[in-house]
Amino acid sequence: MPIPKFIKTEFDALAINDTLGHPNGDLAFGYLRVSSSGQADEGRSGLPRQIQHVHEAALNHRLKIPWEFLYADDDSGFEFTDRPDLSRLRQDNRLNERQAHAVVMEHLDRLSRNADWHQGYLLDEMKQFGIQAVFWKQFSSRIERVVMGAVAQDGMEQAKQRMAQGSIHKARSGRVTAKTPAYGYKLVDSLGNEGPTAKKDTHYGIREEEAEVVRYIFRKVLEGYPLRRIAIMLEGRYPSPKRFTHWEPKMIELIVKRTVYKGEFIAHRSIEVKIPANSNPSSLTESVGKTVSRKIQCPQEEWIVVPVPAIVSLEDWEGANEIIANNKGRQEAIAPFLLTGLITCATCGYRYIGRLKKDRRGRNNIEYIFTNYRCSARGSRGRAVSEKIGCNQKQISTRILDHSVWSVIYEVLLYPDIMIGA
Numbered sequence: 102m103p104i105p106k107f108i109k110t111e112f113d114a115l116a117i118n119d120t121l122g123h124p125n126g127d128l129a130f131g132y133l134r135v136s137s138s139g140q141a142d143e144g145r146s147g148l149p150r151q152i153q154h155v156h157e158a159a160l161n162h163r164l165k166i167p168w169e170f171l172y173a174d175d176d177s178g179f180e181f182t183d184r185p186d187l188s189r190l191r192q193d194n195r196l197n198e199r200q201a202h203a204v205v206m207e208h209l210d211r212l213s214r215n216a217d218w219h220q221g222y223l224l225d226e227m228k229q230f231g232i233q234a235v236f237w238k239q240f241s242s243r244i245e246r247v248v249m250g251a252v253a254q255d256g257m258e259q260a261k262q263r264m265a266q267g268s269i270h271k272a273r274s275g276r277v278t279a280k281t282p283a284y285g286y287k288l289v290d291s292l293g294n295e296g297p298t299a300k301k302d303t304h305y306g307i308r309e310e311e312a313e314v315v316r317y318i319f320r321k322v323l324e325g326y327p328l329r330r331i332a333i334m335l336e337g338r339y340p341s342p343k344r345f346t347h348w349e350p351k352m353i354e355l356i357v358k359r360t361v362y363k364g365e366f367i368a369h370r371s372i373e374v375k376i377p378a379n380s381n382p383s384s385l386t387e388s389v390g391k392t393v394s395r396k397i398q399c400p401q402e403e404w405i406v407v408p409v410p411a412i413v414s415l416e417d418w419e420g421a422n423e424i425i426a427n428n429k430g431r432q433e434a435i436a437p438f439l440l441t442g443l444i445t446c447a448t449c450g451y452r453y454i455g456r457l458k459k460d461r462r463g464r465n466n467i468e469y470i471f472t473n474y475r476c477s478a479r480g481s482r483g484r485a486v487s488e489k490i491g492c493n494q495k496q497i498s499t500r501i502l503d504h505s506v507w508s509v510i511y512e513v514l515l516y517p518d519i520m521i522g523a
Contacts, residue, residue: 108133111149112168115156121166122159122205129164129203129235131155132190133173134211148173154207154237162235164203187212191223194230203233265372272368272405276303283361284342285311285412305366305409312412314339315362318353319413322421327428328353357425363418364411367404371396439503444474449492451478455499472499 118124121131133151159166172186193199204227206212212223212234227234268278282288282305289306290298314335321331328350335341335348345352360367373396413421438455445452453474475496513519 108148108152108171108173109168111152112171115152116168119167121152121156121171123163123165126159126163126165127203128170128201129159129162129166129205130190130193130201131159131166131171131205132187132211133171133207134175134184134187151207151211155205158207158235158237159205162203162205164205164235166205170201191226194227194232202231203235205235205237207237209236209238269369269405271303272407275407277305277366277407277409278303278368279366282308283359283366284356285315285362286409305361307410307412315356315412318356319362319417319421322353322357322424323417325424328425354425357418357421360418361409362412363415364409366407366409368407369399369403369405371398438472438474438499440474440499440506444502446476446478446492446494448494449476449478451476451492453477456496473497474499474502 112121115121122129133148133155155166158164172190174184174186190204194204224234272278277288279288285308286305287295287308288299289295289304290302291304293304293306295306317339318331318335321334322328326334331353332348332350335353339348341348342352356362440453441455442452454477456473456475458471458473473496476492476494478492
């Protein structure tokens, strides 16, 4: 998260020579985490306390933490991979030329509340890269660490259950459960006002400048414009949704499919379950050992529909979705592409997509059909967007690439020792 200004104020109040801890100590990283963005924004007691404890721990271990070595996340801590600053810290720990060889934290649960394997995994990772984990609350033994970790995890799982039940209750009372409003909407209270009351009394109000874009998209789909053309028309004319850099055909398809724009917010669409690591996310089978949390879709009869202000009419929503479904069906019928979405461009990281092209040649004007894979950074985006991405990869024939992949598959099937060895 962008570190709030009040943290810098707290930092400066404790710092000696612009560093937390011992002014003449060895360089170290510091890590802070709060369980919600509200705590971070409002400067509640959790973060100032953590800063104080990190300062004390660094002081006791003769470590110093400059401002630029401080990392902070506003996240519940249920999944450590979803925390941007922790991910950045882990990347920095891997650098050979890093300047610090320790990370100072308040408690183990700031790192993760998952005692099954997250805590051990992260601590082992630090050890592997020569990073010392320093806590304000140190443990006298591994047993104590495991016990305290289990207590923290139990608290986390109980909190998640309360949150899930609270979300169901909120949806049944006619309120939306989204933390971040959908594009085209804003969070308001029951009287239609934005502000602090809207954080608890969560309803949707229309954000007109974004709703105008949604209506424009539906209008162009109904007029028969292809999604790629609509993306090009939107680029530079309207800012893209916050999480995206550019307007893209897939994003427009997702907008058209969202039921919220016809006035139906769907709550309790999915639930979080624990599954064995590296197994099928749809499986609920219990296992011994490492587990990971995954979201699976609930049966449709368990969904909770919350009425919200519609941005487009039901007729327009159904018409636009019918057009997209028909177009997609025709594309799949013309030419199924084996590897679409499975190939990653080595230059820009975008996925390769299948492309069909018809060409008439010769004196008899015979029609030829060519099928190729090409990088989606070039193939399905406007020229201005493609130039920004800067990809120069050429297309490749489906005949050549599919044959190469099938050759490997045949070899594995014919010689099982290859798979056993892998």
